[in-house]
Each structure stands twice: as C-alpha cells, then as structure tokens.
Amino acid sequence: MNMDFLQKELQDIDALGLRRSLKILEGPQGRSVSIDGRQVSNFCSNDYLGLAGDRRIRLAAIRTIEEYGFGSGASRLICGNMGPHEQLEEELAAFKGTESALAYSSGYMANTGIIPALMDRHAAVFSDKLNHASIIDGIILSRARLLRYPHLDMQALEGMLKTCPAGGRKLIVTDTVFSMDGDRAPLKEIVGLGRRYGALVMVDEAHAFGVLGEHGGGLAEELGIVHDVDIQMGTLSKAAGCFGAYVCGTKILREYLINKSRSFIYTTGMPPALAGAARAAVQIIRLDGSLRRRLQANSDHLHERLKAMGFDVMGSTTPIIPILVKDPAAAKAMSLRLLEQGMLVQAIRPPTVPTGTSRLRLTVTAGHDREDLDRLLAAFRGL
Numbered sequence: 001m002n003m004d005f006l007q008k009e010l011q012d013i014d015a016l017g018l019r020r021s022l023k024i025l026e027g028p029q030g031r032s033v034s035i036d037g038r039q040v041s042n043f044c045s046n047d048y049l050g051l052a053g054d055r056r057i058r059l060a061a062i063r064t065i066e067e068y069g070f071g072s073g074a075s076r077l078i079c080g081n082m083g084p085h086e087q088l089e090e091e092l093a094a095f096k097g098t099e100s101a102l103a104y105s106s107g108y109m110a111n112t113g114i115i116p117a118l119m120d121r122h123a124a125v126f127s128d129k130l131n132h133a134s135i136i137d138g139i140i141l142s143r144a145r146l147l148r149y150p151h152l153d154m155q156a157l158e159g160m161l162k163t164c165p166a167g168g169r170k171l172i173v174t175d176t177v178f179s180m181d182g183d184r185a186p187l188k189e190i191v192g193l194g195r196r197y198g199a200l201v202m203v204d205e206a207h208a209f210g211v212l213g214e215h216g217g218g219l220a221e222e223l224g225i226v227h228d229v230d231i232q233m234g235t236l237s238k239a240a241g242c243f244g245a246y247v248c249g250t251k252i253l254r255e256y257l258i259n260k261s262r263s264f265i266y267t268t269g270m271p272p273a274l275a276g277a278a279r280a281a282v283q284i285i286r287l288d289g290s291l292r293r294r295l296q297a298n299s300d301h302l303h304e305r306l307k308a309m310g311f312d313v314m315g316s317t318t319p320i321i322p323i324l325v326k327d328p329a330a331a332k333a334m335s336l337r338l339l340e341q342g343m344l345v346q347a348i349r350p351p352t353v354p355t356g357t358s359r360l361r362l363t364v365t366a367g368h369d370r371e372d373l374d375r376l377l378a379a380f381r382g383l
C-alpha cells in the first residue's frame with residue numbers, strides 16, 4: 001500500500017480552510033513572543049499567571065537537576081520514584097485540601113489513565129459535549145458506555161441519569177472551565193445529581209487551577225465543594241507554567257490508581273526537575289494572590305471593552321475569551337490580520353470546536369499590562 005492518502009487528506013483539509021501548521025517561538029513564552037524574527041503581543045497562551053518563564057521556577061528546576069540529574073530512569077513503580085515526585089504530591093494534596101495526590105506526566109495522560117482505571121465496559125460515563133478531547137479518549141479506552149449531554153444542560157443530564165439502568169458503575173465527568181469557550185460548569189448541580197443518582201463525579205480543572213478560588217485551587221474551591229468531588233484532576237501545564245498533571249482525592253484513590261492506571265504504570269516517571277519546578281509553582285500560586293488579582297483585573301477589562309464593541313464572547317466568564325466568527329476561513333483571515341498588527345490570536349476551527357462555531361480565542365494573563373490590552377483592543381476595532 002502506498003501513502004498517497006496522506007497528501008490527499010491534507011488537500012481535503014486545506015480545501016475546507018482547516019489546514020493547521022506550527023509556528024516557531026524564538027524565545028521564551030511570555031506576554032510578548034518572537035515569531036519570524038518579529039516581536040508580537042501574545043494572546044493565546046495558557047500561561048495565565050505568567051509563570052512559564054518565572055525566575056523562581058527556573059531556579060527550582062536547576063536546583064533539582066543539580067541534585068537529581070535529568071531523567072528519572074524508569075517508571076515510578078520500578079525505580080523512577082524520587083523525592084521530588086513525592087514532595088510535589090504532598091504539596092498538591094495540602095494545597096487542594098485532599099488526603100492525597102498523584103502526579104501524571106501530562107493532562108492528556110491523566111485523563112486517559114484515570115477514567116479507564118475506574119470504569120469498565122459495564123459502566124456508564126456522562127460527559128459534557130464540550131469536554132476536552134483527552135476526556136473523550138479516556139472514556140473510549142475504558143469501553144464504558146458514553147452518554148454525552150448537551151453543553152451545561154443539567155435537565156438533559158438528569159434525564160440520562162434517570163433512564164440509565166441501575167447496576168454498573170456511573171461517572172459524571174466535566175471540565176470546570178471549558179477550554180474553548182471560557183464558561184464554567186454548574187458544578188454544585190452536578191455534584192447534587194451525582195449524589196442523587198449514585199454516580200461518581202470527576203472534574204478536570206485544567207483551566208481553573210491557579211485561576212479560580214480564593215487560593216487558586218480551582219472551581220471546586222471557589223464553590224466550597226472540594227470534599228464533594230470524588231476525583232479532582234488538573235494540569236500543571238497552564239497557570240502553573242510547567243508540565244504534567246495531578247489527580248487529588250482520597251488515599252485509597254491514589255493507591256488504586258498506582259496499581260491500576262496504565263498511563264501511570266507504563267511510562268517513565270516525570271523528570272524530577274519537572275516535579276521540583278511544579279512544586280515551586282504550586283507554592284507561588286498558594287502564597288502570591290497578587291498574580292491572580294492582576295489576571296482578574298485584566299480579564300474584566302477585556303470582557304467589558306469587547307462586549308461594549310459588540311463582539312459575541314459566547315458566555316465566557318474567565319480569562320479565556322472566545323470571539324464567535326462562525327466561518328473557519330473568516331476566523332483564519334481575522335487571525336492573520338491581527339498578526340499583521342503584531343497581535344498573536346489563534347483562530348480555533350473544527351474539529352477542535354463544533355462546525356459553524358469557528359472563533360478567535362483570546363487568552364489574557366497576569367503578565368499583560370494595560371498598554372498591551374489597549375493595543376489589542378485598537379487592533380480589534382480595526383477588524
């Protein structure tokens with residue numbers, strides 16, 4: 001068999017205006033980045049607190065490398081479990097107020113490792129239609145029945161829970177902040193439904209960790225329901241500015257996952273320097289509320305001005321601000337026009353978002369200053 005189908009499928013994607021390509025950053029992540037020899041304002045990073053290039057985190061990584069070397073050498077169950085891994089997990093559990101925490105090498109691996117460990121082919125998993133792809137892939141791997149409810153629709157979720165036959169494990173899983181829409185899950189209602197219909201509740205706090213809650217613990221913390229959520233997953237790659245992920249919950253949950261979760265068991269332990277850096281990031285998030293306050297002020301400012309200019313921000317209430325365009329080619333053209341004016345704003349198109357909802361997706365961070373925001377708004381005025 002030859003590989004001509006590769007070229008053919010790429011041409012099909014191109015014809016639909018959906019071809020994607022990689023851009024190269026010629027320096028660190030930050031509020032402004034260098035691309036093609038040009039410095040542009042960055043409005044598409046998930047580095048919400050500006051920690052990816054933070055000096056304290058760099059130093060924590062360097063210190064850990066000097067003490068432990070770079071690679072961990074083996075999976076954590078063989079001989080790759082080091083002090084920094086355990087210290088990161090203790091830090092996370094203390095921060096989230098749970099009995100324990102377990103680190104994964106990425107958010108994608110956490111979701112594809114946790115869900116199949118907990119669910120089996122007799123189970124039913126209820127999942128918001130706009131949940132992250134890694135959650136969907138985790139459910140598919142588990143072989144459980146996948147029941148997708150319309151985005152945020154609690155009546156539909158309850159209807160599905162009601163008609164689901166008793167017996168068999170049940171899990172409701174949701175992003176707490178939706179990555180392409182910036183809106184929030186009705187988590188109190190979800191917890192209530194889980195209790196009422198005997199389903200476990202799992203949250204993915206990828207975009208809420210470090211961003212929401214008085215101490216930055218996420219949406220469950222903001223709502224005061226940390227102890228009502230059974231499985232709390234989040235990433236260390238967004239507001240924490242590092243890489244990797246965690247799941248927080250009971251001691252038994254941690255023990256169970258260590259024994260049953262394939263993406264934890266069958267992969268090399270994360271480099272200890274990453275664990276050391278992530279621990280420093282969690283400490284900064286916990287102790288330095290000023291970053292979160294600056295993020296909130298920047299986010300409020302952009303929300304207010306964009307709405308006043310008549311843009312549809314699709315129900316976002318967070319630093320992820322979508323601007324609905326609908327047509328994928330038009331979204332791409334707007335993104336290119338913004339780039340010409342020195343503003344990096346990505347167009348998000350299917351299959352990442354549903355057909356007909358192509359959009360620009362802005363993200364604002366604590367690293368931006370008022371001048372950055374005002375230049376962005378001026379560029380939007382010219383669109």
Ligand SMILES: *Cc1c(COP(=O)(O)O)cnc(C)c1O
Pocket residue numbers: 106107108109111132134175179204206207235236237243244245
């Ligand atoms: C980014 C993201 C992930 C994946 O996390 P990585 O650490 O980047 O692999 C999972 N879930 C959600 C909701 C995300 O936004």
